[in-house]
Amino acid sequence: MSDTPPDIEELIALMAKLPGLGPRSARRAVLHLVKKRALLLTPLADAMTQVGATVRECLNCGNIATADICEICTSNKRATGQICVVEDVSDLWAMERSGVFHGRYHVLGGTLSALDDVGPEDLRIPRLIDRIAAEDVTEVILALGATIDGQTTAHYIADSLPGVKVTTLAQGVPVGGELDYLDDGTITAALNARRTI
Numbered sequence: 516m517s518d519t520p521p522d523i524e525e526l527i528a529l530m531a532k533l534p535g536l537g538p539r540s541a542r543r544a545v546l547h548l549v550k551k552r553a554l555l556l557t558p559l560a561d562a563m564t565q566v567g568a569t570v571r572e573c574l575n576c577g578n579i580a581t582a583d584i585c586e587i588c589t590s591n592k593r594a595t596g597q598i599c600v601v602e603d604v605s606d607l608w609a610m611e612r613s614g615v616f617h618g619r620y621h622v623l624g625g626t627l628s629a630l631d632d633v634g635p636e637d638l639r640i641p642r643l644i645d646r647i648a649a650e651d652v653t654e655v656i657l658a659l660g661a662t663i664d665g666q667t668t669a670h671y672i673a674d675s676l677p678g679v680k681v682t683t684l685a686q687g688v689p690v691g692g693e694l695d696y697l698d699d700g701t702i703t704a705a706l707n708a709r710r711t712i
Contacts, residue, residue: 594618
């Protein structure tokens with residue numbers, strides 16, 4: 516039987532449900548938060564309460580926002596002709612960190628998966644098709660993972676958008692990567708996506 520107070524045990528159990536944290540890591544994190552209560556625990560609790568009360572999904576693209584429509588969708592500085600389709604908000608954030616893409620996004624909320632019984636209606640694919648029809652979109656960029664489910668989703672979307680230019684991110688050797696450390700699939704994709712220099 517543990518001598519840890521029930522409230523703290525409940526906090527540990529909740530923290531252990533977060534990605535990358537198991538029970539032992541959650542216990543260490545909670546102990547650290549409790550020791551630094553004024554500096555960390557109270558501000559963290561306040562921030563979580565605030566986020567829980569204000570954050571929602573953008574009705575247009577599925578991004579995380581504090582309004583019904585996110586800042587990317589309402590920005591006049593964003594190119595309206597391109598939509599970059601990503602699996603999750605974390606992928607959108609990764610694209611934004613790069614600072615290379617200046618169009619708009621569409622977050623699917625996952626990928627098609629026959630094994631997990633995830634179909635087009637379970638994702639934001641119908642909303643994407645509606646957006647393409649309603650907005651002046653000249654290109655849809657599919658930035659999906661190089662997995663079977665990601666590629667299945669990409670093919671489904673491409674087939675659902677006749678008359679629209681659909682592109683995908685290049686796949687292959689990462690910047691700074693050495694061939695000796697790459698798997699066969701990555702080398703194959705890199706060779707097939709080769710370009711003239």
